[in-house]
Amino acid sequence: MQLDKATTTSHLPEVVEPRNPGLDLDMNWVRSAQANTSAIERRAGTIGTRRTVKKEYQAAWLLKAITMIDLTTLSGDDTENRVRRLCAKAAHPVRHDLLEALGVDAITTGAVCVYHDMIAAAVDALDGTGIPVAAVSTGFPGGLSPYHLRVAEIGESVKAGAREVDIVISRRHVLTGNWQALYDEMREFREACGEAHVKAILATGELGTLRNVARASVVCMMAGADFIKTSTGKESVNATLPVSLVMMRAIRDYHARTGFRVGYKPAGGISKAKDALTYLALVKEELGDDWLSPHLFRFGASSLLGDIERQLEHHVTGHYSAGYRHGMG
Numbered sequence: 001m002q003l004d005k006a007t008t009t010s011h012l013p014e015v016v017e018p019r020n021p022g023l024d025l026d027m028n029w030v031r032s033a034q035a036n037t038s039a040i041e042r043r044a045g046t047i048g049t050r051r052t053v054k055k056e057y058q059a060a061w062l063l064k065a066i067t068m069i070d071l072t073t074l075s076g077d078d079t080e081n082r083v084r085r086l087c088a089k090a091a092h093p094v095r096h097d098l099l100e101a102l103g104v105d106a107i108t109t110g111a112v113c114v115y116h117d118m119i120a121a122a123v124d125a126l127d128g129t130g131i132p133v134a135a136v137s138t139g140f141p142g143g144l145s146p147y148h149l150r151v152a153e154i155g156e157s158v159k160a161g162a163r164e165v166d167i168v169i170s171r172r173h174v175l176t177g178n179w180q181a182l183y184d185e186m187r188e189f190r191e192a193c194g195e196a197h198v199k200a201i202l203a204t205g206e207l208g209t210l211r212n213v214a215r216a217s218v219v220c221m222m223a224g225a226d227f228i229k230t231s232t233g234k235e236s237v238n239a240t241l242p243v244s245l246v247m248m249r250a251i252r253d254y255h256a257r258t259g260f261r262v263g264y265k266p267a268g269g270i271s272k273a274k275d276a277l278t279y280l281a282l283v284k285e286e287l288g289d290d291w292l293s294p295h296l297f298r299f300g301a302s303s304l305l306g307d308i309e310r311q312l313e314h315h316v317t318g319h320y321s322a323g324y325r326h327g328m329g
Contacts, residue, residue: 238268
């Protein structure tokens with residue numbers, strides 16, 4: 001049940017993948033992006049029923065899922081001490097006795113995701129672990145602050161030590177079909193990130209249709225997004241399997257046409273281990289094994305890790321423990 005060493009140490013995409021440079025906006029490609037909603041919903045509805053893993057195989061998949069979590073705290077009452085505790089959990093996400101019983105070396109989560117004000121505390125707490133800090137930016141979650149301030153916010157987060165930046169797009173550009181404006185915005189955000197990797201949050205629950213999701217995904221990738229991400233976690237509807245299917249197929253098409261792999265991050269509402277297994281099955285079937293690694297797939301989650309650790313303890317001991325035994329800090 002040993003994990004591939006790369007999944008425990010290589011968090012950033014450039015470690016194993018050439019970075020997506022983007023390309024000129026191709027409106028013919030954008031207009032060709034469609035979504036058959038009924039077919040997509042049928043396909044998504046079969047994933048959780050047709051794909052199951054049990055016993056030691058399930059434990060191995062859950063351990064892999066942990067390495068792909070962006071462990072997140074985005075609350076108005078965040079404090080430096082809370083962030084430091086979260087970082088400690090990111091560096092040691094599973095109790096040592098459970099890892100020893102499973103025959104697995106130490107693992108970490110994929111990243112820690114925080115607001116800008118908490119970057120310095122997270123960078124300090126994670127020093128020497130190899131775990132990157134991801135910062136939400138550009139007026140998260142609404143993306144409605146003055147444009148020049150959104151661009152400046154990215155620069156400030158990178159300067160503070162963020163190695164990944166989760167930006168929010170202007171939903172109005174999608175809803176009005178102003179694809180050039182979305183492309184220009186995303187391109188400037190990418191340039192402001194410099195060497196830091198950029199995850200484009202589409203806020204899919206606010207885009208109206210799956211076709212809009214498909215087209216927004218394509219435009220953001222054309223503009224150089226390293227990852228496309230479903231949600232801020234603050235919308236009324238966050239990550240769903242139909243939306244994930246649309247975005248994964250857009251990623252697959254982009255790779256087929258350009259040769260560049262773009263990462264995927266579902267976020268919001270993924271809190272159970274069984275949900276993580278379902279998403280990993282979808283990734284494997286739609287994108288392939290190359291994406292089953294933290295450099296190309298992340299879960300945006302806060303409570304998911306606790307449930308996964310409970311399931312791993314059940315696998316080892318045969319008993320479920322109380323949730324408070326697996327707190328985030």
